[in-house]
Amino acid sequence: MINTLIVDDSSLARDIIRDFLEGDPCFNIIGEAVDGEDGIAKILSLNPDLVTLDIEMPKKNGLEVIEEVLKKIYVPIVVITSHDTAKTAYEATLKGAVEFYPKNTFSPDLNPVKQREIYETLKRISGVKAQKYIAVHDPVPTKQLKKREIRAVVIASSTGGPKALSRFFSLLPGNFPVPIVIVQHNSSGFDTSFVQWLDSFTDLQVKIAEEGEVPKPGMVYIAQTDKHLELRDFCLSYNDDEPEGNQKPAADVLFRTAAECLRQSVISVVLTGMGTDGAAGTQSIREYGGITLAQDEESSLIYGMPKAAAETGCVDIVLPLDKIPRELVNLIK
Secondary structure, three states: OEEEEEEOOOHHHHHHHHHHHOOOOOEEEEEEEOOHHHHHHHHHHHOOOEEEEOOOOOOOOHHHHHHHHHOOOOOOEEEEEOHHHHHHHHHHHHHOOOEEEEHHHHOOOOOHHHHHHHHHHHHHHHOOOOOOOOOOOOOOOOOOOOOOOOOEEEEEEOOOHHHHHHHHHHHOOOOOOOOEEEEEOOOOOOHHHHHHHHHOOOOOEEEEOOOOOOOOOOEEEEOOOOOEEEEEOOEEEEEOOOOEOOEOOOHHHHHHHHHHHHHHHEEEEEOOEOOOOOHHHHHHHHHOOOEEEEEOOOOOOOEOHHHHHHHOOOOOEEEOHHHHHHHHHHHHO
């Protein structure tokens, strides 16, 4: 049983979240809190396995709740918020929230497949332990790989990805010389807010990838929600095919098409996330002569996607998150 506390000042929102969670027998609702101060008190007294948390609340807002609680105990926190606080929701991941969803996700007509996916994600999140990033200052030895021109970097990330990517770009130099294309599983649909938020961590320019764009150095391209992003003939495009591995966009699609397009001139990076997306794509990268880096288990919030990629035997380098940016620079030099 996953003992769960619901924190929201709206009684309607609490009822909707409760009804959703009670649709799976694994979730046991042990209480509800009606504002930020009430939330802090009940989290500390009830010691739940999982907390759902609103952002805009009286007395203390969600960010204040996260900050105050995590100073005292660790508990996995999932933010459930409205679209007008999307950028704040991303900020909550830096404070320590594990994941977030928009409130309108939990409507009665929620797709059963999506419903099951959220249940499985919440179950995994309930077992997440406290995570600390340790700054790395020592030189990183580059694995002896065949020297080649690199024309693009493609990245896969999912649960824990926003925080990992903000850290990644804060360590990557602003003169990074090749374009970066990212598939971040974004169940919230807040892709525009994600771009605006991530842009604040880098001197590179972050934007939503547009149909027909040619990737340029100094640019970071984010896949839009609910379409597969491809790289063909060194041009970004979308397709509306069925999900791959229950994901849309799927990193496997981006990796596979980038490998076919760029062959040995592409580097793929697999970061934290649930599931296996990126593993098949990693095999394509290897087949065409490219390079793959994967985040290690200790620095991954969810060691699902990096593990699946590593288990293919096609990952060239496994590193802590903080070492990946410098390694990319070394490889591209």
